[in-house]
Amino acid sequence: MHFNKSSFQYLKDLKKNNNRDWFADTKPVFKEAQDNAKELYASIRESLEQHDEIDKFKLFRIYRDVRFSKDKTPYQPHFAGSFSRLGKELRGGYYLRIRPGESFLAGGFWEPNKEDLFRIRKEIELDASEFRKILKAENYIKYFGGKFEGHELKSAPRGFDKEHSDIDLLRKKGFIAVRNFTDKEVLSPNFLSEIDKSYKALRPFFNFFSDVLTTNLNGESIID
Numbered sequence: 001m002h003f004n005k006s007s008f009q010y011l012k013d014l015k016k017n018n019n020r021d022w023f024a025d026t027k028p029v030f031k032e033a034q035d036n037a038k039e040l041y042a043s044i045r046e047s048l049e050q051h052d053e054i055d056k057f058k059l060f061r062i063y064r065d066v067r068f069s070k071d072k073t074p075y076q077p078h079f080a081g082s083f084s085r086l087g088k089e090l091r092g093g094y095y096l097r098i099r100p101g102e103s104f105l106a107g108g109f110w111e112p113n114k115e116d117l118f119r120i121r122k123e124i125e126l127d128a129s130e131f132r133k134i135l136k137a138e139n140y141i142k143y144f145g146g147k148f149e150g151h152e153l154k155s156a157p158r159g160f161d162k163e164h165s166d167i168d169l170l171r172k173k174g175f176i177a178v179r180n181f182t183d184k185e186v187l188s189p190n191f192l193s194e195i196d197k198s199y200k201a202l203r204p205f206f207n208f209f210s211d212v213l214t215t216n217l218n219g220e221s222i223i224d
Contacts, residue, residue, distance in 0.1 A: 001043040001192055003098060007033035008187060012100045015077035023075060034062075037079040037098065040192070044096065045083060047196040052203070053086035078102070085206070088223050091213050092206035094199055103186050105195055107202040108176040109209065110150065116213055121157060121170055123212045128166040130208050139201035143179050150174030175209070177202055 010033040014023070023030065041059060048054050060080045066072045078099030085092055095106045112120065124131060135146050152171040156162035160170050179198050185191060214223050 001040055002189055003040050003186055003191060004033075004036050005187055007036040008098075008100060008183070011077050011079070011098070014075055015100065018073040018075055018077065020074055030062075034079070037081075040098075041081045041096070043192055044081075044195055047192065048083060048094065048199060051200060053090055055084045055086040057084075058082050089210060089214055090206070091210040092202070094202070096195065098186060100183055103181040103183070104178055105181070105198055106149070106176050106178045107199065108148070108150075108174070108205065110174050110176055112174065117173065119213060120175070120209070121160060122217060124166050124169045125160060125164065126217060128169055131166075131169055134205050134208060137201075137204060139197075140177070140205065143198045143201045144177040148172060148174075149176040149178045177205060 006029075010026075010029050013026070014030075017023075038059065041057060045054055045057055058081060060076070060082075062076050062079070064071075064074055064076055066074065078097050080095070080097040080099075082096075083094040092108055097104055109116070109120075134140060135148070140146060148169075151173045153173065154171075156164070156167060156170060161167075164170055181191075181194075185194065188194075215221055
């Protein structure tokens with residue numbers, strides 16, 4: 001299974017002709033590209049379920065909400081989808097966006113709620129060695145550059161020491177692993193394999209964060 005050149009070309013054309021008339025005139029082409037995307041994401045899920053438990057998949061709509069945006073173009077010139085892991089014990093999620101010149105996959109914790117974020121920070125404050133181990137893992141460095149992406153505070157979060165040795169981690173408001181793809185890589189026969197290998201490299205990250213978010217600081221389960 002692969003993403004077709006014709007589907008990729010459609011996204012390029014949509015970016016250049018991002019208006020309702022052009023979209024309506026090329027609706028059959030859109031449907032073909034969308035079906036191709038659905039098939040690709042279905043294959044990704046099938047691969048994921050060989051080594052993880054997936055609860056649900058969401059393919060994001062191509063229609064933009066322009067009500068509060070300065071950009072009034074009506075369509076997203078990309079396909080994007082996310083996979084949620086199964087159950088309270090398995091935290092984290094997978095994401096993939098296909099957009100000419102700006103394709104990437106990601107996984108992790110984009111905007112954790114305040115309780116989860118506080119729990120993660122308390123773990124970092126107590127002992128960040130497991131966080132550092134994740135970042136130094138060979139496959140994590142290979143696919144994700146050995147770092148967490150995500151927004152961060154300019155200073156220490158309230159109640160935490162700004163001189164803490166792991167202040168770089170404490171300041172983060174999210175913990176995301178990101179791998180970018182060139183257009184050539186997206187259209188390669190190996191694209192699906194590269195996605196799956198990247199997602200597999202996230203498992204130590206997900207397993208550790210799942211453990212943190214389902215226990216208290218004493219290591220006791222908080223799952224009902």
